[in-house]
Amino acid sequence: MDSYRIFLTGVGGQGTLLATMVLAEAAICAGHNALASEVHGMAQRGGVVESTVMIGDIKSSTISDGEADVLLGFEPVETYRAMRKCSADSVVISNSVPVTPYTVAIGKATYPEVGRLFAFISDRVKKLITLNAQALAEQAGSAVSANVVMVGALARSGVLPIPREAFEETIRTKTKARFVEANLRAFDLGFSAL
Amino acid sequence: MHSLLTTDVGKRLLLLGNEAIVRGALEAGLAFATTYPGTPSSEIGDNFFRIAAESELYFEYSTNEKVALETAAGAAVSGVRAMCSMKHVGLNVASDPLMTLAYVGVRGGMVIITADDPSMFSSQNEQDNRIYARLSNLPMLEPTSAQEAKEMTKAAFEISEALEIPVLLRTTTRLSHYRGIVTTGPLKPAKTKGDFEKDSARFVPVPVHARLRHKVLLDQEEKAREMACQSSFNVITGAGPWGIATSGIAYNYVSDAIKDLCIEDKVQVLKLGFTYPFAEKLAVDFIRSVEKVLVVEELEPILQDTLKVAAQTNGLSTPVAGKGPGLFSRLYEYHPGMVREVIARFFGVDYSPPTPINVKEGTGPVKVPMRPPNLCAGCPHRNTYYIIKTLLKDMSVEAIFPTDIGCYTLGLLPPLEMADFLICMGSSVSSAAGIARTTGKKVIAFIGDSTFFHSGITGLINAVHNQHEFVLVIMDNGTTAMTGHQPHPGVQLVPPGWDKPTISIEAIVHACGVKRVTTIDPRQLMESKTKVMDVLKSDGLSVIVSRAPCPLYEMQITGRKKETSYRVGVKCEACKHCIENFGCPALCLSDEYNKRANMVINDDLCIGCGFCDQFCEAISPKKPRRKKVD
Structure with missing residues (x-):
């Protein structure tokens, strides 16, 4: 089968690592080989968190510049910052809700217009999908489930050979029991948003 | 289970x-x-x-x-x-x-x-x-x-x-x-x-x-x-006149590159997993069977040099390359695209790499803000730095700050900028001695609790015995925070089921022979300032134990929740004192585009520690507190 390289980026506290795990486990649940890679350590709350998921016949766990098939961005500026990982063939799915960096909060930098970021990206990649994952997560009854909303949108995009059921099975069996219902609702809202 | x-x-x-x-x-x-x-x-x-x-x-x-x-x-x-x-x-x-x-x-x-x-x-x-x-x-x-x-x-x-x-x-x-x-x-x-x-x-x-x-x-x-x-961990795979020798994570990049470049029928790979002692017989068989060898290993040219020695010892003149211009670097980790590109260049395979999207050039690139790491909101390390920084400013004293390894190394970043020298675990204490004696300046060294137990104690004994003069601040947050809140011998808040004795940092410091030992609670501004002022005014060797639990760890262990929210009132004159001296991520400008804007507290980030309330008149609790933080 073909192989797929997915790059995930977000801000500490957004749950990118849970999304990474759900995506990799769902791929395995669907019968594929999968790998994931994450960087721990100095990534404090509020810093950038990047991770990868590889699906298919592939051994490398990192993605070189220009080689991501899919970029899943949990925050608009971080989606933009990670554009180096994409090429004209990439599909980009991004949350549209900013998380204000501290440098912006104290007036040392300014946050760019989200529309400009997305216009730049949209002109250069195969497809850009954006959604307000925050609002959908709140609608699902759990503000912290925006990460699973994003996974739902990725599932619906049809870019990856993973059926919806595999994601739902993974959410049921691999996420914390008390969040399962909220996560399933969040996944569904992300899935239905496209 | x-x-x-x-x-x-x-x-x-x-x-x-x-x-x-x-x-x-x-x-x-x-x-x-x-x-x-x-x-x-x-x-x-x-x-x-x-x-x-x-x-x-x-x-x-x-x-x-x-x-x-x-x-x-x-x-x-x-x-x-x-x-x-x-x-x-x-x-x-x-x-x-x-x-x-x-x-x-x-x-x-x-x-x-x-x-x-x-x-x-x-x-x-x-x-x-x-x-x-x-x-x-x-x-x-x-x-x-x-x-x-x-x-x-x-x-x-x-x-x-x-x-x-x-x-x-x-x-x-x-x-x-x-x-x-x-x-x-x-x-x-x-x-x-x-x-x-x-x-x-x-x-x-x-x-x-x-x-x-x-x-x-x-x-x-x-x-x-x-x-x-x-060993089955050391194998030669594939067939063909070209040789690639590799080990560790780089093997994965090699394996994918061979497939991506469609050169499976041209390359033999020597994959070493049992890497020392060197499997010389296997390696020599490999060198004999190929025309030239590319070595793919991160960091030092260890396998490359070993293969060259093996070739020379066995009278083989097969070229062995790895590190060098146009090939691999001794710096930093490798990645799949880099390995693919060097393999293609070395063996003369047609290959054009994908074109990454350039966010730096082209039409209408956008300038994006950085997200540097920062001490968490409510972190007592920030309080300790603030107390010392503002006191030194009041006293017009310039100090040199040897630091150590832990979350508090982030004191390096603005606005605190209180980290001047660091080499390894425990180096704060011993290097402070050398810097103080050589420069004659005020030297204030910072070390964490876990790092103090790890390798700070011998340096402190040395400082007492050899009569070095500096201030050592032991920032005791009760856990090895940066690596994931592991316990250490000085833990006070303990995980469930923990039944090991706690060793007192003050008792160790006293036993080392330090005469001036002061303990502060960095959550209490005025009281801490008074105590630290006395220490900064004195000569000789002093130790300040600044003790307050890491709030993340405390919440995890005790289930403690935020008790009070804080607000910035109309008295805020946008003096920026908090931004320029404290730097808590919860303290923000009310309008990020207006440099004259007042401050606001981001209630999502604020943990309600109340420290800023102690240095700024404009800040007050949203509802009356039951008692002061103690």
Whole structure:
């Protein structure tokens, strides 16, 4: 089968690592080989968190510049910052809700217009999908489930050979029991948003 | 039950490289494990910590890597299987016991994990610990996948026990922190009790014994070389006139590159997993069978140089290349595209790399703000820095700040900027002595609680004895915070079931002979300022113990919730004192585009510590507090 390289980026506290795990486990649940890679350590709350998921016949766990098939961005500026990982063939799915960096909060930098970021990206990649994952997560009854909303949108995009059921099975069996219902609702809202 | 204790055989688990090592150790019948936490090795110890609570395994967080290695060695010479894990620079600390433990050897299998950090994601250097195998003459294994990490851990115990010497298993960040599919094997019941059979001619290396033991070690090394040549971890795959030799995580990049470049019928790959002693016979067979060799290894040209020596020794003039212009670097970790490109260039394969989207040039690039790491909102380290910074400003005193390794190293960043010198764990104390005596300036050194226990104490004894004059601030947040809140000998808030005695930092400091010892609660501004002022005005050697728990750890252990929200009132004159001297991420401008805007408190980030309320009149609690934070 073909192989797929997915790059995930977000801000500490957004749950990118849970999304990474759900995506990799769902791929395995669907019968594929999968790998994931994450960087721990100095990534404090509020810093950038990047991770990868590889699906298919592939051994490398990192993605070189220009080689991501899919970029899943949990925050608009971080989606933009990670554009180096994409090429004209990439599909980009991004949350549209900013998380204000501290440098912006104290007036040392300014946050760019989200529309400009997305216009730049949209002109250069195969497809850009954006959604307000925050609002959908709140609608699902759990503000912290925006990460699973994003996974739902990725599932619906049809870019990856993973059926919806595999994601739902993974959410049921691999996420914390008390969040399962909220996560399933969040996944569904992300899935239905496209 | 801990998921790594599953008795299911043939179960496919998606595991971190570090978790795969833990499972491998359990499948090998591990009885005794020690560590000092350090990224990227920490999850090994953290999993053992939880597993030890529900199994026969003995596990401890030791005070430092030397202690961890010696403790594990004591168990292994008493006949049980032992493991000691650490990050690469930890092995520097443990290198003294390592070198001679190799001479005396072990009885139960002993595996030492060194987790290297190419590209320095969370380390002060990117030293290549493969060199330690050569320095100590001990076998080394290097996995390329999670499955191999498990298998090699099991094999390492067998090798160690067969040769009666410890075995090193080296990972890198990309292996430790990647997840891959691992198929479980049967768990082996551990032999948890052993006996120490006395043999002073072996275990007490006075010179006359050491001379004999060195010879034994070299004999064992030769046996290990035979094992390496026969090992299924060392293989030649593929067919064709071109040769690529590789090991570790780079093997994965090579393997994918060969497929991507469609050169499967042109390349043979020498994949080394049992990397020391060098499998010379296998390597020479490989060199003989190809026209030229490209070596793909991160960091130092160790395999490359070894292959060149093997070729020369065997009269072969086959070109062997690896590091150099147009080829690979000795700097930083590699990545798939880089390896693909160098392979294509070296062997003359047509290849055009993908074009990454350039966010720096082209039409309408957008300037995006940075997200530097920052001490968390409510972190008491920030309070300590603020107290000292503002006092020094009031006193018009310039100071030099040696610092140490932990969350508080982030005091380097603006607006605090209170970190001037750092080399390794514990260096704050000893370097402060040298800097103070040479410059005659005010020197204020910062060290964390866990780091103080790790290697600050000997420096402090030295400072007392040799009459050095500086201020040492021990920032005691009650946990080893940066690596994931591991306990240490000074813990006060303890995890459930913890029944170990706590060792008082003040008692140690007093016992070292320090006369001026002051304890502050950095959550209390005025009281702390008064106490610290007295210390800063005095000469000689002083120690300040600044004690307040890491709020994240406190919330995790006690379930404590935020009690009070704070607000910035109309008195705020936008003086920016809080931004320029304190830098709490919860304190923001009300309008990020207006430089004259007032401050606001981001209630989502604020943990309600109330420290800013103590230095700014405009800040007050949203509802009356039941009592002041104490």
